[in-house]
Amino acid sequence: MSSIKRINRADHVGSLLRPPTLFEKRTLFEQHKCSLAELRQAEDDAVTELVELQRSLDLATWTDGESKKASFFDGVFENLEGMLFMPARPINEFKRYMPHIGASSSGRPCPSLSWPLAMLYAMGAPSDATFYCNGKIKRTKPFYVEEFKALKRVVPEQDVERIKINVCAPTWWHHRHGSTLSYDTNIYRTDDEFFSDLGTAYREEFQELYQLGCRNIQIDDPTFAFFCYEPTLAGMRAEGINPAELLDTYIRAINYCTKDRPKDLRIGLHICRGNYKGLHFCEGSYDHIAERVFTGMDVDALYLEYDDDRSGSFDALKHVPLDKTVVLGLICSKNGNLESIEKLKEQVDEAATVMSKGNLKRSKEAAMKQLWISPQCGFAAVWQGNPVTEQEEKAKLELVVEAARQIWKD
Numbered sequence: 001m002s003s004i005k006r007i008n009r010a011d012h013v014g015s016l017l018r019p020p021t022l023f024e025k026r027t028l029f030e031q032h033k034c035s036l037a038e039l040r041q042a043e044d045d046a047v048t049e050l051v052e053l054q055r056s057l058d059l060a061t062w063t064d065g066e067s068k069k070a071s072f073f074d075g076v077f078e079n080l081e082g083m084l085f086m087p088a089r090p091i092n093e094f095k096r097y098m099p100h101i102g103a104s105s106s107g108r109p110c111p112s113l114s115w116p117l118a119m120l121y122a123m124g125a126p127s128d129a130t131f132y133c134n135g136k137i138k139r140t141k142p143f144y145v146e147e148f149k150a151l152k153r154v155v156p157e158q159d160v161e162r163i164k165i166n167v168c169a170p171t172w173w174h175h176r177h178g179s180t181l182s183y184d185t186n187i188y189r190t191d192d193e194f195f196s197d198l199g200t201a202y203r204e205e206f207q208e209l210y211q212l213g214c215r216n217i218q219i220d221d222p223t224f225a226f227f228c229y230e231p232t233l234a235g236m237r238a239e240g241i242n243p244a245e246l247l248d249t250y251i252r253a254i255n256y257c258t259k260d261r262p263k264d265l266r267i268g269l270h271i272c273r274g275n276y277k278g279l280h281f282c283e284g285s286y287d288h289i290a291e292r293v294f295t296g297m298d299v300d301a302l303y304l305e306y307d308d309d310r311s312g313s314f315d316a317l318k319h320v321p322l323d324k325t326v327v328l329g330l331i332c333s334k335n336g337n338l339e340s341i342e343k344l345k346e347q348v349d350e351a352a353t354v355m356s357k358g359n360l361k362r363s364k365e366a367a368m369k370q371l372w373i374s375p376q377c378g379f380a381a382v383w384q385g386n387p388v389t390e391q392e393e394k395a396k397l398e399l400v401v402e403a404a405r406q407i408w409k410d
Contacts (some may be wrong), residue, residue, distance in 0.1 A: 010404035015378025016065030082135035088127035097235020133183035139201035169221035199256025228284035266302035285312025307376035318358025328408030371398035
């Protein structure tokens with residue numbers, strides 16, 4: 001398994017509150033009161049500011065805070081040949097069982113997470129924004145290369161390996177429409193054909209990022225958490241969908257993206273439970289998916305959310321293979337309440353104990369070496385951010401760093 005040379009187990013998921021100047025500029029942009037060039041300059045300035053914050057705290061990985069995105073899922077599908085943005089797709093072509101669905105507020109090809117699907121149906125909304133595959137998928141231009149270059153310009157050369165790029169999961173739009181309405185079936189006959197070509201595009205992106213010096217990529221994927229949520233599973237079954245088979249399809253979708261990567265390219269998967277302005281969309285223990293996902297997923301690290309009771313126990317961690325890192329998301333990014341460092345120590349100890357008592361031969365000391373710590377999610381999955389202040393965000397990140405220093409001595 002690949003790893004960062006310097007052992008530092010204080011990580012974060014990626015997105016950070018937009019600095020005030022960028023927040024104001026983005027607000028004006030959404031109101032059509034400033035140019036794209038003005039917004040881009042504010043984004044560049046924000047990247048410099050956010051990198052300095054992460055450097056000063058000595059976090060393990062450094063991101064641009066996703067300051068160049070409106071939403072966490074921006075970057076991939078709007079740049080792919082073969083994908084069509086649909087600003088108003090009929091609402092009956094979306095899966096009723098999904099806890100949330102995209103809704104475009106600006107008319108631009110960047111749907112947001114504005115409304116639960118059930119609410120859209122209840123309101124009588126006739127349509128919602130989405131993407132549809134109407135041709136063979138090809139990567140004809142980069143997804144996140146410019147974001148990496150912007151980060152690289154403001155990071156010391158010896159720290160470039162700490163840069164982390166957050167990417168949207170390949171399953172993000174498929175789960176809204178299922179196997180029959182996500183793509184033209186005259187072009188792709190099966191999900192695997194669709195995800196295979198999509199995976200090729202991702203691998204081409206990862207290879208270009210790697211050639212530029214990127215060594216950390218994180219796939220942000222709320223899809224897998226839906227398989228932990230019983231109302232969604234019941235909805236799938238009611239439509240004749242086998243949740244286990246669909247879960248396996250989505251595991252393969254990720255693996256198409258990550259296969260044949262360089263040994264020193266570290267790829268993590270964040271299994272998100274939803275994070276829209278501090279709101280979550282689903283709950284339930286990872287027990288439902290742990291054995292399949294933790295063992296079957298071809299990634300180096302699992303970013304798991306354990307910030308409250310809806311996350312369930314640590315029992316699922318007994319399925320973590322010996323060659324994967326687990327980043328425990330114990331600090332809540334959805335509010336400003338500061339966690340107790342003593343409680344964090346107890347939780348990490350409990351997680352390591354569970355891992356040491358599973359079917360794999362693993363000592364508690366070995367389990368501890370597989371663990372990192374972070375907030376459970378980002379602080380701003382959408383540009384408006386969560387209901388926390390910059391001071392509260394910094395205090396949370398400082399807590400992550402201090403907890404890691406006290407827990408791990410290596």
